[in-house]
Amino acid sequence: MGFHPVLVLYSLIQWVLDKLLSPTPPPPKATLGRPRIAVIGAGLTGVSSASHCVGHGFDVTLFEAGDERSLGGIWSRVNNTSGLQIHSIMYRFHPSVKWVAGYPDRQQIVSQITQLWKKYGLQERTKFNTPVKSTKQDRYGRWIINDNPSLGTFDGILAAVGTCGDPKMPHMPNQEDFKGEIFHSSKLDGKTAAGKKVLIIGGGASAVEALEFVVHTDASTTTVLARSDKWIIPRNALVDGLLALNIFGQETVFSWIPEVLLKRLFYRDLEDLAPTSEGLFTETPMVNSDIFHQIRDHRAKWLRGDIVRFTEQGIVFRHRAKGVPKGGPGREVEVQGDMVIMATGYQRPSLSFLPNEVFQEPYQPPRWYLQVFPPEHMRYLSSYRISQSSLLTTNSICCNNCTYVNAIGTVGNYHIGIYTRFLLMFLMDPLARPQEFWMKRWIDMTTFLKAHAPTGAFDFFTYSELLYWFVFCIAINPFRWKWAPFVFLGIGSALPKNIVSREDRIRNGLGMKRRQLE
Secondary structure, three states: OOOOHHHHHHHHHHHHHHHHHOOOOOOOOOOOEEEEEEEEOOEHHHHHHHHHHHHOOEEEEEEOOOOHHHOEHHHHOOOOOOEOOOOHHHOOOOOOOOOOOOOOEHHHHHHHHHHHHHHOOHHHHEEOOOOOOOEEEOOOOOEEEOOOHHHOEEOEEEEOOOOOOOEOOOOOOOHHHOOOEEEEOOOOOOOOOEOOEEEEEOOOHHHHHHHHHHHHHOEOEEEEEEOOOOOEEOOOHHHHHHHOOOOOOOOOOOOHHHHHHHHHHHHHHHHHHOOOOOOHHHOOOEEOOHHHHHHHOOOEEEEEEEEEEEOOOEEEEEEOOOOOOOOOOOEEEEEEOOEEEEOOOEOOOOOOOOOHHHHOOOOOOOOOEOOOEOOHHHHHHOOOOOOOOOOOOOOOEEEOOOOOOEEEOOOOOOHHHHHHHHHHHHHHOHHHOOOHHHHHHHHHHHHHHOOOOOOOOOOEEEHHHHHHHHHHHHHOOHHHHHHHHHHHHOOOOHHHHHHHHHHHHHHHHHOHHHHHHO
16 A cells, blocks of 8 residues: 555544543443433444443443344445545534544444444443433433433433434335346345446435445446435535535525535536525535536436326436426436336434433424533423432433434534533533523524525534634633633533532532522
């Protein structure tokens, strides 16, 4: 292998980040302290969150509905040909992750998740084959999983079930008449499209998964049948990073600039495929550079329209002109194919195991504090009389990476650790905890600031907007300032904990804690 200066520099950067920001793994069989966290889901987010907790000395139990083969979440279930579409520098879900490629494949990603799970001793803290059906609190405010105290009692709940559950496989008219093969885009291992005419139904992220498969297996032709036009952005770290810098998290008067640049420099002669009515900052774009190459080489087509029915030889498709809405008029054509790939996405995992009150309108997900902390939980907790010997469990629910709808940025980066440490801060420091009133006012403020966003305030955001939320949350409360290095970088937890102890002694001397508990 030749010398690659960029890869050497990238490896050096990752080594420095690991040394500076990775929490120290606990020794084997270590007894960890409280708060004790129940992490639900052993995917990328769950494993990362749990490793942050134990690395900072806090006990966790990781609950996973599947067996050990499910470790890694959605990445454990997709095809081996699937890989990361964004650059791995934007997918650093833990500081200790060390990528050896800019765009790692599925096996490399699962390997990193597994290494992280083992490095932080999570094997002995993971309960596989344990689906979580309910989470309730006892009279002391401690969480009980599945009404079964033998699973442990917990001070906090960190839901990490993600946004991709079981594959969606809708049945379409006359589908049984088709003489070829039909597969979901996540079930393509062991299959081949060599020499075949492949029809891909769907134009979202699952279509990217299908496109990777047909490129790897040398299909004869590929036709994407999409109900609507979606923004497609290049597989380029600089471009993706620049788009994520829109701190407003919505369409602005300047949005036309990146849209025009994409059309002129990326779409070029294929500008007809770009959306006309939907702005770039309204929905998660596809990240793919291959589809345009395939179209220009006449090995792929992208058709806009609606599925009418299957036939023996393919699909009758109502091809709509640009700008005509879904279900509108168009010309019906039969598109022939030997293989159909259903790029129809995944069912969204349910959060129904959480208490019912966290879903009360108008503050239901994603309209939560920082998008992950339910404010209605505060009112529910006020009915508890919590003993002085126990932790006050206000703000004890965090739904990390499972409430967002659309975004530009990444779901697998440093925010996983930041959200986890926010939860730990709320649990450890009474003066840093937001009250229900102020949580709701932040939600209302964000709604007001994004009142003109076509998607609503929380249905779309960018990564820079997310970072702004974090900074605002710390800056608005002076009692959180001491926690800033810990929350943002994972360093210096001893100092704020010592300060909290002193604050507790002062409050106890003034009788404040007694009044708070009565």
